[in-house]
Amino acid sequence: MLKGIILNNENYQAGISIDCVIFGFHDNQLKVLLIKTPYENKWSLPGGFVPIHEDIDTAAVTVLNERTGMQGIFLRQFATFGRVKRNDRHFGKAVLDHFKIPEEAGKWFTQRFVTIGYYALVDFLKAVPHKGNTQEIIEWIDHKEVPELILDHKEILDKALHTLRIELNLMPVGYNLLPEKFTIPELQKLYETILDKKLDRRNFLRKITNIGILNKLDEKKSNVAHKAPNLYTFDKEKYEEVLKNGLNQGW
Amino acid sequence: MLKGIILNNENYQAGISIDCVIFGFHDNQLKVLLIKTPYENKWSLPGGFVPIHEDIDTAAVTVLNERTGMQGIFLRQFATFGRVKRNDRHFGKAVLDHFKIPEEAGKWFTQRFVTIGYYALVDFLKAVPHKGNTQEIIEWIDHKEVPELILDHKEILDKALHTLRIELNLMPVGYNLLPEKFTIPELQKLYETILDKKLDRRNFLRKITNIGILNKLDEKKSNVAHKAPNLYTFDKEKYEEVLKNGLNQGW
DNA sequence: TTACATTGCGTCAAAATAACACACATACCC
DNA sequence: GGGTATGTGTGTTATTTTGACGCAATGTAA
Structure with missing residues (x-):
């Protein structure tokens, strides 16, 4: 995915990204789908960029679908993150070198990105984690054992969970997280x-x-x-x- | 404000804007601060762009402060809007002509803008509506009598009010909307x-x-x-x- | 067959909510 | 000054919701 973007910056909206906190439930644990990329040693939330001709909501659906193969799922925007320094130092030398991105094209990445956070509730057994490429690792991780994440992704995850907790009082939850029949x-x-x-x-x-x-x-x-x-x-x-x-x- | 940006696109983050729904309370009416610009016949929410070196939250504070002269006020991000066609046709010929913006620079405006919505609660009597320039009209308008707004600003306003209604059950409201002493x-x-x-x-x-x-x-x-x-x-x-x-x- | 773990159903007191009654204060009218 | 209109402060009661439990029923495993 990143490679495609690098080849075609102009097809994606500059400075805006999507990050998805995908929740699943298994073994009495609330799990989060996380990704580890080969070019760095930290985990991150599955995310993506926004094609110029796509609504942001659609772009979020795409991210979710790419990663879980699922559609028509509970997916909700919860907050937007845009601190100046949030992706400072990221998409830095390591990443750009890894992809052999020339300095000029690299500027597209090193600018501040405002990211729009979505959280999704999916059926753990139906959602099959899907790698973006062979070097990637994607895994369900118990939300209580989330390792260090890149950038402000921990903050994003926390905010998602906080939102979910509050919305539990406003809406029923379960349809998207449990199998059809449950106790x-x-x-x-x-x-x-x-x-x-x-x-x-x-x-x-x-x-x-x-x-x-x-x-x-x-x-x-x-x-x-x-x-x-x-x-x-x-x-x-x-x-x-x-x-x-x-x-x-x-x- | 727009003029400054036109002169200096590169100081502002491309494709991202801030829109503020500023609520006040007076005469038993919930009022919204709206702006009418000289170059078009519709009203709009006060908004602005995001300086490259400013957090989005700070940019929102700036918008609020510019328009009301107020600081340290209840201001909360509630949603981000990014449909592809949301500012289609806007910042179109009329606006660009009005400011005599050359076509090349105009592209900066005609791209899709993702806007981050904030809502604010302010003391009607303390907040003095402040024009951006002499030709602008800025007014408190009863939320029940809001005229036609540009773009998706009506949708943004509705969402803000909806959020406020829900958050009324989660938090107390009044401190920022009423004078110090009240009944x-x-x-x-x-x-x-x-x-x-x-x-x-x-x-x-x-x-x-x-x-x-x-x-x-x-x-x-x-x-x-x-x-x-x-x-x-x-x-x-x-x-x-x-x-x-x-x-x-x-x- | 018994022990064990967990489920389904029920009870009861306390707290929160909804609906309503009445006395009080102030301005205004006559 | 007495009566009226309007809107305030306080209290009462029935109903509903919540929190904290008791106990019998059921299926597995020893």
Whole structure:
């Protein structure tokens, strides 16, 4: 991807980039999709540039799709980052040398980039991490064990998680993070993981079912070393409705 | 301002702009500060460009300060707009002709601009609308009577108001919109105006005082044709604390 | 068959919310 | 000065939501 851009700067909007915080849920962990490039020793968020003839939202969809093969997924813009020094020293000598970019073309990269942050919620099992090139490493990493990231990507990730936590009170979450059939305890674990706190089982059940977005199935989870929990699906229609109208009214 | 930029494109980040939705409160109306430029017949949000050596947040502060003379005010980034065609046709012939901009320099303007939206809450009486030049018109306009705006500025304004409404449940509002001393009914009017719905007087009082950000003064408002309402101030310290920690916890 | 872990359902007190009643203060009218 | 209109301060009550638990039921593993 970077190579294509280097060959054709003029097809991309200068000074603007997209960064995606892609969340997945697995093993009771909230995971983030991260990339390690060959030309440096740090991890980064999957990102991209904005083609001149594409909306920024579309460019974000492209990034997500390139990396996970997924479409039609929950993807939301949450903030834009534009400190002067944010990509100072980056796309510096190491990167430019690696790609053998001449100094003149390099200026395109060394200018300050304003990056637009998006976060996505995807089904861990359906989203298959996809390398941009053979030298790249792309991996799901537990959000609690995120290594050092380039630039201000840690800040971006933190802000994404913070936004997600707040939006948990305004919208239902789960449809995009869980498999089609799931149990209430699984859904609760998801909430607990995102919020990083324990919730009461019984109160959670009551609150979540009261929203009216769950369909209880005539089916139980098997192969569990205890009472088999019931399986549920989301009522897509009601889910979308609640997503649109919001949960808490407050005032 | 535009002229300065035209003379010195290279001092500003290409393709990025700032737009501010500046809210004030007066006569029980939520007002928005709008600008009418001489070279076109529509109104627009106050905005500006981003100096190469300035953070985007700083650039937003500059816009706000230029237009209201105010500093240290509530100013928050809420969304970034970057549809391909958003400034299509704008900064078009009319504008370029007006400023006698040569075609080559004009390209700087006719490219797609990604604009970062900020909204501000300011004290209507302290914020004095300030023209950018003598031909400009700048005015407080009731948000319910906003005329046709350029580009996607209406969309930006709507999104700002929508964000404000949601954030009303997460944070206290009023410190930046009301004079130092105010009455509970005035504060309630502010909430009602923002939310565009009636609230119960007595329940509002209970809820707002329970937050613990108000100081009741030993003073009453005078010159009212009814029982004189008590005056209050915000407890700045507690207010800031609640602003930081948020109101509703939800889950 | 029993022990164990975890689920499903229910209870109860406390807190928050919604709906409403009444007394009070000030200006204005007559 | 008495009555009226308007809008304020305070209180009451029923309802709903929340938080903190108890306990029986269920499936696996020993």
